[in-house]
Amino acid sequence: MQQTIGSERQVKKPIALWVWNLVGLFVFLGLWFVATDVLKLYKPYVIPPILGEQGILIEFTDNPAMWKSIPQSIMRIAIGYGTAVVLGSIVGIILSISTGLRGIVGGWLTAIQSVPSIAFVPLAILWFGLNEKAVYFVVILEGFIPVALAISSSLANVSPSLRIAGRTLGAKGLGLYLKVLFPASLPNLTTALRTSWSFAWRALIGGELLTSNQGIGQLLETGRNTSNSALVIATIFVIGTLGIVMDSVMRSWETTIRRNYGLEVNA
C-alpha cells in the first residue's frame, strides 16, 4: 500500500511555476493573435497585431533602436543599482550606529521613498542637466533607500550572541562587520535588495523617458511620439521581461540564502 503511494508520488511530479507562467503567456499571446491578426477586431494603431508591418514582432526584428537601447539601459541599471547598493550600505552602517540618527534620518528616507521617482526627475534635470547624470540620480536615490533602511535596522538587530561569538573569536572593527554583522543581516537584506532593484528599475525607465537619453524609456517616448503603439507594447514587454528575469534571479538567490541559513523549512 505504502509503496504504491510512494511510487505514485514519484511519477506525478509537480509542474514548476514557470511552466504555468509560460502557458499563461502563450494562451494570452494566442488570444491576442486571434483577436488582432485573425479576426482583426481592433484598429492596428489602437491594439497592434503581432505579425506584419504594423505588428509588435517587427519592432524586435527590424528596429535597430530597440537592440541599441536595451544594452544601454542594462548598463545604466547595472551602474546605478550597484552604486545604490554601495551607497545604501554605507548610509545603513552609519545609521546602524546610533538609534537617534536612525530616528531622524530614517524618517526622512521613508518619506522620500514614498514619493514616486518620476517626481524627482524635473529636479534632477535642473541640478544635473539633460544627461545620464540625471537618470543616475533618480536610480540611485530610489535604489539606495531600501538598502540603507534595511541595513541599518538589520545591523542593529543582529543577534547579540553572534556578535559575542565573533568578538570572542578575535573579530573586531571592519572584520566584525564584514565577517559577522553583514552576513548575519543578509537574509533580511535580500528582500530589501529585491525591493531596491524594482524601485531602481522603474526609476530608470521613468528617468530615460523624461531626460531623452537613449534607452528603453526613450523607446516608449519615441513610440508615443510617432504614434507607434506596437513599439510601445514591444517596449513594455521588454521592461516586464527584464524585470521579471532579474526578480526571479534575485528571488532564487534569496531562497538559497534563506535555506542555507536554515530559515526555510523545505529542503
Place this chain on the structure above:
Amino acid sequence: MRRTMFHTLTITLLTSMVLIPTISALSTVSAVSAQKATVVRLGYFPNLTHAAALVGLAKNYFTQELGSVKLEAKSFVSGTTLNEAFAAGEIDIGYIGPGPAINAAVRGMPIQIIAGASNAGAVLVARKGAGISSYKDLAGKKVAVPSLGNTQDISLRHILKEQGLQLTQEGGTVALVPIAPADVATAFASKQLDAALVPEPWGAVLEQRGGVIIGNEKTIWREGNYPTTVVIVNTKFAANNPELVKAFLKAHVKSVNFINTNGPAAQGVIAAKLFELTKQKIEPLQLQRSLKRTVITTKFDLEALKEYGDLNKEAGFIRTLPDFNQLVNLEVLKSIQK
C-alpha cells in the same frame, strides 16, 4: 490530462470574457462618426504656425461657416498628443505638422490632408557662446527639437544629412534631445543645450533673449518652401459630412486671407488669442519677426511632403511610406478657391 485541458479552456473563456466587452467598447468609438455630425471637434496648437486656427477661432469664422453645427476646439501641446486624440476618434479636423500626419497615416489611421496652413516658420537658434555660426558647427553639439519624429526633428535630420553630420545614436557626434520649445531658454541659460530647431514664435523669443539665428526659415530647407502645418480630417467624418468639411475649409481660407491682407490687425488678433491660451505675452516685435519668417498659406508643396516621408523613414520612425495620393486630397480646397 483532461483536467489540464479543462483548465486551459476555462482560462481562455475567462480571458475572452474580459476581452470581448473591451472590443465592443472600442468599436463604439467609430460608430459615433458614422452618423451625421452635430458637432465638429477641432484640434490645434497655440503656436504661430497655427495662426489660421487662432484667427478662425478669434474672429468666429469657423462658427459662422458651420452654422447650427457646434464647434468644439481643443488645443494640444504637440502633434503627439493631438495624434493620440485623433487615434481615439476624438478629433474630426485638426491643424498638425506634416511629420505626425505622415506617422498617423502609416499606422493606418483614417487621416487625410485637405489643405496647407503654414510654410517655413521654424529657425535654428544657437546659444550665444556655444561656438556655432553655421550648420557645420553643429558637430559635437547638443541640439533640441520639440519632440522626436515631429516636423522640426525631421527638418534637423535633413540639415545634418546635407552637412554630412550624424546623430550620436547613429555613431555620429550630434546629440539630439527632445525638449519643449518653452524650456529651451532655461536649458540655454544653464548651458545644457547648444542649439534648438524651434517653430515660431519660439525662435523670435529665443532671439530676443540673446540666441543667435543660424538657419532662418529659408536656409533650413527648400528655401522655405516646405509645409509646417497642414489641415487634416478624419476620413470617416469627411465621408459622412462633406458639407461640414467644405464649410470649415471656407473659414480656413478666410482666416489665411485675413492674416495675409491685414498685417497689423491680424497680429493683434493672434497675440490676443495666444495670450488667452498660454497666458504668455508676446511682444509685438517678436510677433512681427515670427510672422515674417512664417508663410501663412493654404498651399503646400507635395514634393516637400514626400521628402518628409523619406526622411521619416530614414530616421527609423516608419518602415513604409504612406500612399500620398490617398493621404492628400485637395479637391474640396480647389472647389472653394475656384
Place this chain on the structure above:
Amino acid sequence: MISTLLRSEAMPQAIPRNSEIILELKQVSYRYPSGKVALEPLDLCIHRGEFLCVVGPSGSGKSTLLSLLAGFLKYQSGELLLSGQRLTHPNMGQTLVQQEHALFPWRTVLGNIEFGLEFVWGKKRLNKTERKNKALEVLRLVGLEEFAQRRVHELSGGQRQRVSIARALALDPELLLLDEPFSALDVSTRNKLGEELLELWRKTGKTILFVTHNLDEALHLGQQILALKEGKVALEGPTEQFTLQDLQAMLE
C-alpha cells in the same frame, strides 16, 4: 597534576604548587551603570589545566564574572591578569562558548571552526590549507569530522554545541570559558556531552571555566567549585569537599 587555587595559596588537598598560574583576579569588582553591585571585590587564581565550575542562582554575579573574563565588561577596580597580562578586551587567549544559537549559519561546520583562525595575524598566521587542516583536526576531537561540509541548521542541538566548543578550541586559548553550554539540551544529551567534555579536557589539558546553575552538573564535571551568591563568594574549594546538600544549603 592539575590544581586550582582559590583566594589564597593555603588551600587544603594535594595541590601541586609548581603549576603555572593562568588567570589571576585581584580584588576585581563590577557595578552596573545604575550603581547596583554585580560583583563584590573578588580574588581568584586558576592554574594551568584546571577545570573550575562556577555555580550560583541568577543574579549571583556568575554571568558578570564570565563577561569580565571574556573581556566584554570592563572591571572597575582591582586587576585581572591572564598569563600575566592585563585583560582589557576580548582576546583569543580566552574564548567563550555560549548557551546556544551562536554558530554562524552562513558558514559550514568547518567554516565556523576556521572563523577565529582567519583573525590570527603575524607569525602565527595560517594559510588557507593550514587553517582547514587545523579545523579538521579540532573537528575530529569532537567526533564530527564527517559533518565538516554540513550547514549549521542540519545539525542537532548537541552537535551544534560540540561544534561551538571545537570552534573555541581551534584558537588554542589559554582559557576556555563555557557559559551554561548544555542548558538548552535534553538530559541524556547533556550527560553525554558532559562526559565528552571531560574527556576532551583530559586529552587537551585545557584550562576550563564552566558556568552553570545546575549543581549536579557542577559537582560531576568540576575539579574545583566556586559558588557565588549576591555577588559574593558563598563557597569554594575542591569538588570532593562538597555534597549536593552543602551546595543547596549555601545557595538558598
